[in-house]
Amino acid sequence: xxxxxxxxxxxxxxxxxxxxxxxxxxxxxxxxxxxxxxxxxxxxxxxxxxxxxxxxxxxxxxxxxxxxxxxxxxxxxxxxxxxxxxxxxxxxxxxxxxxxxxxxxxxxxxxxxxxxxxxxxxxxxxxxxxxxxxxxxxxxxxxxxxxxxxxxxxxxxxxxxxxxxxxxxxxxxxxxxxxxxxxxxxxxxxxxxxxxxxxxxxxxxxxxxxxxxxxxxxxxxxxxxxxxxxxxxxxxxxxxxxxxxxxxxxxxxxxxxxxxxxxxxxxxxxxxxxxxxxxxxxxxxxxxxxxxxxxxxx
Amino acid sequence: xxxxxxxxxxxxxxxxxxxxxxxxxxxxxxxxxxxxxxxxxxxxxxxxxxxxxxxxxxxxxxxxxxxxxxxxxxxxxxxxxxxxxxxxxxxxxxxxxxxxxxxxxxxxxxxxxxxxxxxxxxxxxxxxxxxxxxxxxxxxxxxxxxxxxxxxxxxxxxxxxxxxxxxxxxxxxxxxxxxxxxxxxxxxxxxxxxxxxxxxxxxxxxxxxxxxxxxxxxxxxxxxxxxxxxxxxxxxxxxxxxxxxxxxxxxxxxxxxxxxxxxxxxxxxxxxxxxxxxxxxxxxxxxxxxxxxxxxxxxxxxxxxxxxxxxxxxxxxxxxxxxxxxxxxxxxxxxxxxxxxxxxxxxxxxxxxxxxxxxxxxxxxxxxxxxxxxxxxxxxxxxxxxxxxxxxxxxxxxxxxxxxxxxxxxxxxxxxxxxxxxxxxxxxxxxxxxxxxxxxxxxxxxxxxxxxxxxxxxxxxxxxxxxxxxxxxxxxxxxxxxxxxxxxxxx
Numbered sequence: 001x002x003x004x005x006x007x008x009x010x011x012x013x014x015x016x017x018x019x020x021x022x023x024x025x026x027x028x029x030x031x032x033x034x035x036x037x038x039x040x041x042x043x044x045x046x047x048x049x050x051x052x053x054x055x056x057x058x059x060x061x062x063x064x065x066x067x068x069x070x071x072x073x074x075x076x077x078x079x080x081x082x083x084x085x086x087x088x089x090x091x092x093x094x095x096x097x098x099x100x101x102x103x104x105x106x107x108x109x110x111x112x113x114x115x116x117x118x119x120x121x122x123x124x125x126x127x128x129x130x131x132x133x134x135x136x137x138x139x140x141x142x143x144x145x146x147x148x149x150x151x152x153x154x155x156x157x158x159x160x161x162x163x164x165x166x167x168x169x170x171x172x173x174x175x176x177x178x179x180x181x182x183x184x185x186x187x188x189x190x191x192x193x194x195x196x197x198x199x200x201x202x203x204x205x206x207x208x209x210x211x212x213x214x215x216x217x218x219x220x221x222x223x224x225x226x227x228x229x230x231x232x233x234x235x236x237x238x239x240x241x242x243x244x245x246x247x248x249x250x251x252x253x254x255x256x257x258x259x260x261x262x263x264x265x266x267x268x269x270x271x272x273x274x275x276x277x278x279x280x281x282x283x284x285x286x287x288x289x290x291x292x293x294x295x296x297x298x
Numbered sequence: 299x300x301x302x303x304x305x306x307x308x309x310x311x312x313x314x315x316x317x318x319x320x321x322x323x324x325x326x327x328x329x330x331x332x333x334x335x336x337x338x339x340x341x342x343x344x345x346x347x348x349x350x351x352x353x354x355x356x357x358x359x360x361x362x363x364x365x366x367x368x369x370x371x372x373x374x375x376x377x378x379x380x381x382x383x384x385x386x387x388x389x390x391x392x393x394x395x396x397x398x399x400x401x402x403x404x405x406x407x408x409x410x411x412x413x414x415x416x417x418x419x420x421x422x423x424x425x426x427x428x429x430x431x432x433x434x435x436x437x438x439x440x441x442x443x444x445x446x447x448x449x450x451x452x453x454x455x456x457x458x459x460x461x462x463x464x465x466x467x468x469x470x471x472x473x474x475x476x477x478x479x480x481x482x483x484x485x486x487x488x489x490x491x492x493x494x495x496x497x498x499x500x501x502x503x504x505x506x507x508x509x510x511x512x513x514x515x516x517x518x519x520x521x522x523x524x525x526x527x528x529x530x531x532x533x534x535x536x537x538x539x540x541x542x543x544x545x546x547x548x549x550x551x552x553x554x555x556x557x558x559x560x561x562x563x564x565x566x567x568x569x570x571x572x573x574x575x576x577x578x579x580x581x582x583x584x585x586x587x588x589x590x591x592x593x594x595x596x597x598x599x600x601x602x603x604x605x606x607x608x609x610x611x612x613x614x615x616x617x618x619x620x621x622x623x624x625x626x627x628x629x630x631x632x633x634x635x636x637x638x639x640x641x642x643x644x645x646x647x648x649x650x651x652x653x654x655x656x657x658x659x660x661x662x663x664x665x666x667x668x669x670x671x672x673x674x675x676x677x678x679x680x681x682x683x684x685x686x687x688x689x690x691x692x693x694x695x696x697x698x699x700x701x702x703x704x705x706x707x708x709x710x711x712x713x714x715x716x717x718x719x720x721x722x723x724x725x726x727x728x729x730x731x732x733x734x735x736x737x738x739x740x741x742x743x744x745x746x747x748x749x750x751x752x753x754x755x756x757x758x759x760x761x762x763x764x765x766x767x768x769x770x771x772x773x774x775x776x777x778x779x780x781x782x783x784x785x786x787x788x789x
Contacts, residue, residue, distance in 0.1 A: 021733065051500075052500050107511065124733065125731065125733035189357060197340070198339075207740065208736065208737070210736030210739070255512070258509060267732065269335075270357070279665050280665045281664035282661060288732055289732060
């Protein structure tokens, strides 16, 4: 009898572990009132960079106040396909990248000139739909950050509009402002500040599909169906600089093929939401927890 | 007054009392601090604990806090090993007393003042006392190394059944000596960069700099230090378990020189990361790890063989079932080497697999996935060390019959459930996508927490029993006051 009980328990655990995830589970839809087409002005000058607060100077620049949304990216893909800036290659959208200088450093992988993946088309986590000629957004995800996009896809988007990915320094300054704060809004973090792992926002269900993205600018102090967020804007007026999705940055470092991401995501604990925390991956990497925003010269 | 004096004498002047205090300290810290991260944080338990205990946890200082926590627990584990070594091996009584006194003050001061500094406001006087505690541990280690000097004729091995040189020098004692000496040197290897970075308050965790192509010598030293200290704690524990099990014969004679060779080469490789040898340091480390692991394998072969032989001595021709039954009849003697074997599935094997598949895994995975694997595998290794100590401690407590089975198998099964779950969690990206992982993650988290929580509950039961026992006039503690581990090796 004891063996039977144990076997049943084990089988139940295995079945629970293998339960399919409904990636298209119903999604709450809220209007955050934040304009994803808006840009913030970042003045020239010094700021505290990194965990150890090195004083670093930047020129003035502008940066998007939110991550690029799925709707913005779908519009880009439709125009870029028409312009032959990107093309369909099997089950993915690819675009040209001029390549990195290869230094042959230990663990470095060559990134050669050529067409590289922007987004995969066959991944069920992609929130875009493609009918062979036009991209549309999965309903409800229009104002969510664009995810499942590689570094090439993020860079390609920004460059298409004559913008660029922010450098790590630019990204951090835009999130941190002039003081030593670890989070865009200050020194401590609460669940209502940002979308992180098990932060109990209305979009997550840890018992089934887990954490999902929140619409850009969601944490702006508004209350959504009784869920009150805290205004978590950065000193320069940027949203989602901590949590929701990791954000690709533009630096290409000598001797390494990895590209760096900042900000933490819906899938990481709050420690990764501190502004100086770095993540990195090969530039072809894409994930439901990685997005980006662009910067430009004034 | 006599009541307190007697208990104090037991707890701080006897081998088993000292081990009990250290285990209780580690258990308390693990139970409380275990509630500050992972699922406990998700479920909101952390917030309650922080508020209840009045902890002051500033987000920006997480790395520093964690480093002090690791050192606090590690010092208690090192102290337990020192108590075991000084009880199992012959040495001058004065040296034994002095070493134990220094080590005991050292780890308690490190733990109490370190954690008080890190988690309860930053009283810098506490930080100073914490550093003093670490320094005492270092000094205790130096004295232990001197006490273990194997070329003293008093300590020669007269019995030819054990590994010994032609002159009779005890090769097993040489292995203990080599491990103690390299541990002291490797502590220094961490202390120097620790001071360097601490001076500028530039605290970092090794797993966060692992992908930087150009690491500084000091960063390499930190990475090397944490790896080698855990390896040396494991090697010392393997030697201790071998002594407890009365390891001898041909396997012992092959094993002990390998242990010495492995320890020295492993250390040279690790120290090499901070020298021009860095490009080949990993190769030296692999070369060093191989004889060490072979030595542990030989201990396993020998001890399992002995368990089977003794358990089937009454049978003329035992069949395979009877042999397995004999092997598993005593979980406390079977457990330590089983855990060493299990380690290969959860730690060493994973490391080798990752190294072989480097281009498909770490060159592609994001750094945060790599960090999960890195932190996971050494948490498991640390926990395996803890379970082996607890298995040996169960034998020290004299558990017999069903209680011995319950305690032993409880420790083995519960910990292995948790370790297996951690291992699958580390490797999950190989077989499941991020978007679809949550149900698997939930089951693995439950398995980890169930295993660890039940294990801690088992340990808590033992600790409560020991606490109650201390209030008894003729409790078990009165029997343990004069007991030494050297009298209780497996005859």
